[in-house]
Amino acid sequence: xxxxxLARAATGRKIIVKFEGCYHGHSDSLLxxxxxxxxxxxxxxxxxxxxxxVRFTLTLSYNDIAPVEKVFAERGRxxxxxxxxxxxxxxxxxxPWKGFLEGLRALTExxxxxxxxxxxxxxxxxxxxxxxxxxxxxADLTTLGKIIGGGxxxxxxxxxxxxxxxxxxxxxxxxxxxxxxxxxxVSAGLAALRELKKPRTYERLEALGAELGDxxxxxxxxxxxxxxxxxxxxxLTVFFTADPVTDYASAxxxxxxxxxxxxxxxxxxGVYWPASQFEAAFVSLAxxxxxxxxxxxxxxxxxxxxx
Ligand SMILES: Cc1ncc(COP(=O)(O)O)c(C=O)c1O
Numbered sequence: 001x002x003x004x005x006l007a008r009a010a011t012g013r014k015i016i017v018k019f020e021g022c023y024h025g026h027s028d029s030l031l032x033x034x035x036x037x038x039x040x041x042x043x044x045x046x047x048x049x050x051x052x053x054v055r056f057t058l059t060l061s062y063n064d065i066a067p068v069e070k071v072f073a074e075r076g077r078x079x080x081x082x083x084x085x086x087x088x089x090x091x092x093x094x095x096p097w098k099g100f101l102e103g104l105r106a107l108t109e110x111x112x113x114x115x116x117x118x119x120x121x122x123x124x125x126x127x128x129x130x131x132x133x134x135x136x137x138x139a140d141l142t143t144l145g146k147i148i149g150g151g152x153x154x155x156x157x158x159x160x161x162x163x164x165x166x167x168x169x170x171x172x173x174x175x176x177x178x179x180x181x182x183x184x185x186v187s188a189g190l191a192a193l194r195e196l197k198k199p200r201t202y203e204r205l206e207a208l209g210a211e212l213g214d215x216x217x218x219x220x221x222x223x224x225x226x227x228x229x230x231x232x233x234x235x236l237t238v239f240f241t242a243d244p245v246t247d248y249a250s251a252x253x254x255x256x257x258x259x260x261x262x263x264x265x266x267x268x269x270g271v272y273w274p275a276s277q278f279e280a281a282f283v284s285l286a287x288x289x290x291x292x293x294x295x296x297x298x299x300x301x302x303x304x305x306x307x
Contacts, residue, residue: 001027002175003141003157007081007114009173010163015075017082019062021091021248021278024083024118024143028053035090035248040276062088062247063096065103076111081141086131089121089280091251092237093230101137108140114163120145120155121280124196125205126233134233150192152185195285205234208283208292212236215296223303225258234283240306251278262306269298 004016004027016029023036031038031046032054038046045054060067062084072079082104088094108115117139123130124147132138141159148154158164168174179185195201213231216238220227226242239245240255240262259277266273271294274281283292 001025001030003116003143003159004029004081004083005175006157006163006166006173007116007141009171010166011080011112011114013078013080013113014056015058015079016056017058017060017068017071017079019084019088019248020059021062021094021251022083022085022088022118023090024085024120029057030083032057033059033248035088035278037276039091039248039252039278061249062091062094063100064247065100065107068104068107072107072111072113076113079108079111079113081114081116082108083116083118085118085121086135086137087122087126087232087235089235090278091248092239092245092254092278093232093235093280094237094245094247094251095230095232096135097246101131101135105137105139114140116141116143118143121235122232123147124193125235125282127202128196147192147196148189149185150188150190152182152188153179154182154185154189201285202233205283205285208287208289209234209236211289211292212281212283212295215292216299219296219300220303222300223307225303225307227303235280236283237277237280240277258306262302265302265305266295266298269301271295271298271302 008014020033021035021039023034024030028049031049058071084104086096086101105115117131119130119142123144127133141157141163143157145155148156165171166173209231213229213236217229228239228241228245230237230245240258241253243250245251254277256277263273
């Protein structure tokens with residue numbers, strides 16, 4: 001919410017481009033065709049958001065650069081920012097096609113708009129430097145959350161110094177909150193970041209993520225259940241569909257009844273999988289090889305139960 005306000009202030013423009021199935025928090029202007037709980041509950045948007053509030057939000061299809069080129073050609077001078085989950089987590093895990101993020105970077109630069117990476121999930125997860133390190137693309141503004149609180153509630157945004165200097169009291173963009181800079185949350189976050197900075201952290205997360213993702217795909221095959229496993233490092237989703245999942249429309253083709261049966265079967269076997277087809281599962285540093293083995297053992301039975 002604050003990063004979008006800053007982007008609008010810095011560019012003097014109103015339009016925000018977002019992508020179907022991406023979720024950027026529950027602020028009014030971003031609750032259009034959003035992912036996460038909105039996708040799980042199958043809501044197109046939220047009640048209580050006047051249509052005038054989302055008039056300046058354009059929602060396009062993830063991984064499709066042609067419509068982005070078109071809106072920039074038509075309304076480039078009105079677009080303040082493109083906001084994107086660089087690896088989507090809120091329609092389930094969906095990886096960007098080669099060229100998609102690069103295209104967003106080039107188009108925003110060309111038209112004087114800002115590129116806003118929402119790294120609330122990917123930040124410090126797919127690399128210490130998040131998706132920007134992983135893909136080698138630098139955004140103008142970045143939002144962070146989750147991991148940076150080390151389990152405590154915190155959110156943050158940052159970016160180019162000339163943009164951040166526009167936040168009050170240095171600049172005219174106001175932002176404040178009772179819990180902003182909360183010392184407890186920030187201390188927990190710093191402790192988490194110190195752990196993540198230790199050697200071989202991300203190699204370990206990649207290895208455990210691969211073991212889990214490959215193991216789940218093999219377990220589904222053995223049970224005769226068609227699934228697509230999307231994975232980036234330690235984040236992954238098992239979609240109950242036979243076709244590749246590359247955007248919100250293809251994610252929504254998943255068989256959610258089958259997912260629910262599989263989820264229940266996992267719960268009964270002591271594995272608490274994310275409770276929606278449209279969420280990503282995460283491997284953390286607290287997980288061990290034994291946890292992965294236990295999960296795969298349960299999954300072999302759960303896939304059979306889900307059929
Ligand atoms: C990518 C992304 N952005 C933003 C948010 C919103 O975070 P919060 O509800 O803490 O504002 C989430 C929460 O799930 C998220 O996954």
